[in-house]
Amino acid sequence: MNEQEALMRLADIAIDLYAMESAVLRTIKAIESSNIKSASLKIKLTEALVTDTLLRVEMNARKLLSSVASEHTKTYILNNIFNRCSELSVEDTVGTKREIAEAVNQAEDYIS
Amino acid sequence: MSNKNQLYHGAAFLYRSTLPHEVFTPEEFTDEHHMIANTAKNFIQKEVHPRNIEIEKQDFTLVKSLLTKAGDLGLLAHSIPEKYGGLGLDKITKGLVGECLGSAGGYSVAHSNHTCIATLPITYFGTQWQKEYYLPKLATGVFIGAYCLTEPASGSDALSAKTTAKLNEEGTHYILNGSKLYITNAAFSDTFIVYAKVDGISFTAFIVEKDFPGISLGPEERKMGIKGSSTTAVYFENCEVPVRNLLGEVGKGHHIALNVLNLGRFNLGSATMGASKFSMKLAIDYTKERKQFGKSIAEFTATKEKIADMMTRIYAAESLQYRTASLLENALGDLEHSEDHRLLDKRMMEYAVECAICKVYGSETLDQVADESLQLHGGYGYIKDYAIEQVYRDSRINRIFEGTNEINRLLIPISLLSQASKGMVPLQELVKEASKALAQPATLQSAALSREQQAVTLVRNIFLLSIDLTYQKLENIL
Incomplete structure (x- = not known):
C-alpha cells in the first residue's frame, strides 16, 4: 500500500462529504415536510457545518494535490478548487454560531 | 435475487x-422507536448512572x-429475531439503543460488545442448533458474550492470527491453541466467538464456552x-x-469477522454520538452555572463558539448515523432468517464505507466534544x-478499537478504487x-440552502478529481 498519506486525505474528504450531505439532505427534508421557520435551527447548523467543512476540504485537497498532481496541471487544478471554494464560503458564521449556542443554552441540552 | 442486489449501492x-x-x-422516528429509546434512557439514568462509582471500581x-x-x-x-427469543427490531432501533447507552462509559462498552459483535455472528451465521441454543440466552442476558479476534502479534492485520484449531482423531472436537488479547467482557462472559486457523491455514470462527476444558483468562x-x-487476555491450551x-x-471466518465488525463500527458511531450529547450537556450545565468577571461563562462569545462547534458536529454525526441505519435496514432487514451466507456476506459488506465513516466521524466528534467540554470546566475538569x-x-x-480510524480511513478510497x-x-x-464542473463558476440562487447544496456537489467533484489523480500516481509507481 503505497501513498497512504494521499489515501488518508482522500478519506478525510470522503468523510466530510458524507457528513455534510447527510446534514444538508436532512435539513431540506425538514423544510419540505414542515416549513422554514420550524427548521430554522437546522438551517443554521447546516450553514455553519458547511462553511467549516468547506475550509477543511479545501485544505485537504491542497495538501493532497500538491503531492499527486503533475507540475503542469497542478496550478490549473488548484486555482479552480480555490475559486470554487471561495465562491461558496462567503458565509460569516460568527453570528450564526452565537445564535446556535443561545438556542442550546436555552434548551440546556442538544436540540435540533 | 440478483435484480434485488442491484438496488444496493454502497459508497454511491x-x-x-x-x-x-x-x-x-x-424526524421520522416512529412511536415504537421513541418507546425503546425512552426505555434505554430511563434504564441508564435510574440503574447505571447512580452506580457509576462501583462500576468504575470494576465491580463486575x-x-x-x-x-x-x-x-x-x-x-x-x-x-x-423473535423466533429465537429476541425482539427482531430494525437497525434504526439498534442505533437508538446504542446512542442512549452512549452516556454510560464502560457499561456502554460492555453492553454494546455483547449485543453487537458477540451476538451477531450467531444471529447471521449460526447453525439451527446454535441459534436455538445460544440466542435466547444471549437475548435475555442469561449468557454474556465476548469476541476474540485480536492477538498479541495481530491487531490491524487480523487475518495473520496464530491461534490454531485441529480436528481430533475421533472427529468430535477441534483442539484450539493460542492466545487472544484485549478481550472485552472476558471476566464475566459465558460465550467467546474465537477465530483460529484450522490446521494453521484456514481462518475459521468457533463458539467457545467458558467451561470448555483448556480455556483460561489473564x-x-x-x-x-x-x-x-x-478486558483480559484469553488463553487456549488444547481447548x-x-x-x-x-x-x-x-x-470462511474472515467473512464473519469483517461483516460483524462493519455493524460494530456502525454501532460505535451511535454510541459515540450519544456520548457526545452527554458530554456537551455537562459543558452547558457547567458554563451556565460558573460565574467569572461577574457573569456566567456561558455568556461569553468564545464559549458560545465552542458550544456551537460541538452542536454542529453532533448534528452532522446524528444525520449520517440514522441515514446509515436506514441503508443497513434496507439491505439486511429481510435477511434475518436467510441461510444464504453468500448473500448475507454481500449485503453486510455493501455499506462498509458508510459504516467506516460512522465510526471515524462519531469517535472524532466525541474526542473533540469531550476535549472542549473539559476545557470549559477549567481546573475542575481535571478533577475526578x-x-x-x-x-x-x-x-x-x-x-x-473495532479497526483503528487509520485502517477505517484506508478502506474508504480503496473500496471505491476496487x-x-x-x-x-x-x-x-x-x-x-467533475473536472468540467470545477472549471465553471457557481451560480448562486436565493432558495434556502442553495449554497450548501452546491457545496456538497463541489466537494464530490473535488473528491473525484483527487481520487483520479491519486490513482494515476499509484499506477505510475506500480
Missing part, C-alpha cells in the same frame, strides 16, 4: 447525488447484574478508561471445542469529582464531468 454518495426523500432522518458482579436487568427490559434483544488489564468493561460449535464454514474527567478518558479508545477496477463504477466518465 462518493460519485452521485441523493435526493432528500431518499434518506431517513431522526454489579456490571453483570445490570446486563441481566437490561436483558429483562429487552435491551439486549433488539437485533435477535489478569484484568489496567486501562486508561472504560473501566466498567472487563476442546465440540464440532457442532464450529461457526460458519472452515476457511466532575463527570467530564471520565468522559475524556473513556473517549480515547473509540479511535482505536469497485471502479471491477467496472462497477464508471470512474473515468465521472472524473471528466
